[in-house]
Amino acid sequence: MGGDFGPRLVVPACIKSLTEYPALHLVLVGDRSIIEPILAQYPQNDSSRLTVQHAGEEVTMDDLPVHALRHKPDSSMRIALQLLRDKQVQACVSAGNTGALMALAKHVLKCLPGIDRPAIMTALPTQSGETHLLDLGANVDVSAEQLVQFALMGSAALQIQSVDHPRVALLNVGSEAIKGNQQVKLAAALLEEIKHLNYIGYIEGDGVFRGEADVVVCDGFVGNILLKSSEGLAQMIAARIRQRLGRGLRAWLLSWLAAPLLRVLRTELAPDRYNGACLLGVTGVVVKSHGSASQAAFQSAIGVAYRAAQERLAECLQQHLQQVMVDAELNLDTKV
Numbered sequence: 001m002g003g004d005f006g007p008r009l010v011v012p013a014c015i016k017s018l019t020e021y022p023a024l025h026l027v028l029v030g031d032r033s034i035i036e037p038i039l040a041q042y043p044q045n046d047s048s049r050l051t052v053q054h055a056g057e058e059v060t061m062d063d064l065p066v067h068a069l070r071h072k073p074d075s076s077m078r079i080a081l082q083l084l085r086d087k088q089v090q091a092c093v094s095a096g097n098t099g100a101l102m103a104l105a106k107h108v109l110k111c112l113p114g115i116d117r118p119a120i121m122t123a124l125p126t127q128s129g130e131t132h133l134l135d136l137g138a139n140v141d142v143s144a145e146q147l148v149q150f151a152l153m154g155s156a157a158l159q160i161q162s163v164d165h166p167r168v169a170l171l172n173v174g175s176e177a178i179k180g181n182q183q184v185k186l187a188a189a190l191l192e193e194i195k196h197l198n199y200i201g202y203i204e205g206d207g208v209f210r211g212e213a214d215v216v217v218c219d220g221f222v223g224n225i226l227l228k229s230s231e232g233l234a235q236m237i238a239a240r241i242r243q244r245l246g247r248g249l250r251a252w253l254l255s256w257l258a259a260p261l262l263r264v265l266r267t268e269l270a271p272d273r274y275n276g277a278c279l280l281g282v283t284g285v286v287v288k289s290h291g292s293a294s295q296a297a298f299q300s301a302i303g304v305a306y307r308a309a310q311e312r313l314a315e316c317l318q319q320h321l322q323q324v325m326v327d328a329e330l331n332l333d334t335k336v
Contacts, residue, residue: 003095003291003298006030010095011038013298018049020299021306027089029053029080055079059096061291065103077101081108084284091285091305093276095293101286102138102279109282112318117142118281119150120220120288121157123274124230126211132158133171133208133216136277136288137224144186147217148194151187153280154215155197156320160311169203169213171222176202187217196324276301278308280317285309 003009007030014026028035032054039045039052055076059068068075077096084092085108094101102118111118121134134154139146151168158166170188172180179202180188191199203213205226218226275297279286285308289301 003289003293007035007038009293009295010298011035012042013295013302014050015042015045016295017299017302017306018046020303024302024306025049026302027051027053027080027083029055029076029083030058031055031076053079053083059100059104061097063097063100065097065099068097068100069103069107075104078104078108081105081284081286084286085109090309091287093287093289093298093301093305095289095291095298095301098137098288101288105279105282105284105286109284109286111281112283112314112321114321115149115153115281116146117149118279118286119153120223120277121154121280122227122277124208124227125274126209128211131208131211131213131216133218133223133227134280135218135220135223136227137220138279139219140221142183142219144183144190147183147187147219148190149281151191151197151199151215151217152194152321152324153317154217156317156324157278157280157313158214159320160313160316163214165198166214167198167200167212168215168217169200169207171208171216171218171226172202172204174202175204175207183219194324272297273300276304278304278313282314283318284314 007028011028014028018024018026026049028050030052032052035052039050056074057072057076059072059075059077063072068077072078077094077100080092080094081104083089098120105118117139119135120138121132122136123130123132132154134150135142142150147170151170155166155168168191170184170191172184174180188202191197200213203216207213208216208226209230272294275290275293277288279288285305287301287305287308289298293301
């Protein structure tokens with residue numbers, strides 16, 4: 001029940017999600033004394049599909065991952081992950097501290113065989129549809145081998161979603177072979193050796209939004225900056241359009257004529273629609289929401305978790321990775 005707005009935003013988002021997904025059941029993990037009074041404002045809520053699990057502690061945004069891991073055994077984040085580990089739920093959604101979520105997920109759920117570190121992946125809109133970017137902030141420093149693991153997980157995740165031969169690219173400062181830091185160059189060399197991976201080479205930032213790849217791989221430092229920059233750019237463009245269309249009779253007429261197109265674009269490109277990023281590489285479905293997510297955005301994150309649970313994402317991902325390791329004769333069990 002974390003994030004910037006806590007239960008006062010999460011609870012109504014959950015109520016709406018229950019209506020959107022008739023088969024959905026939710027467990028709210030947090031301080032019962034705070035959650036239940038908010039739930040009481042929704043007497044029409046089906047209590048058989050929404051229950052509360054008390055947690056006496058919370059992980060704050062300022063907590064270091066190691067502090068959350070060692071000193072907060074009764075945190076809502078840990079208890080939610082334990083419910084997932086014990087098969088009492090099929091997915092976990094958190095808007096809390098990203099570093100703590102990764103650390104606790106590794107500790108409670110454990111990594112899939114052959115994976116050193118989980119990575120956060122989300123969809124981004126492009127000119128031709130969508131692309132998927134990972135990592136988004138779980139790992140700010142990674143090795144070449146870990147970038148390879150991210151590429152394999154991203155490719156496998158899209159194949160689970162019925163994308164045939166997804167195009168995988170490494171995000172870089174140029175498309176030429178001489179460009180990039182040492183980790184990126186070494187990762188490129190390793191990826192080129194994997195026959196059953198559709199690795200297409202380097203991709204630059206503008207190529208991401210042209211849809212030149214289905215999976216774009218980078219470290220979490222670069223990925224988080226790209227994600228937040230794209231969201232800020234979308235908000236700036238929307239604000240500029242509103243400003244320009246709000247001046248004078250001609251602007252009003254243009255806005256009236258353009259209204260249907262603008263509504264479609266607003267729906268297709270709204271950042272809220274793309275909230276909810278999967279933490280790939282652990283033995284369960286974990287979805288990270290923006291801490292500043294709106295109610296609609298948090299609903300989107302719940303939807304991501306619901307679909308991932310239906311697809312049995314973590315189990316299928318493990319099966320795909322095992323097959324890739326056999327086919328490619330790639331030993332990903334070596335810890336870096």
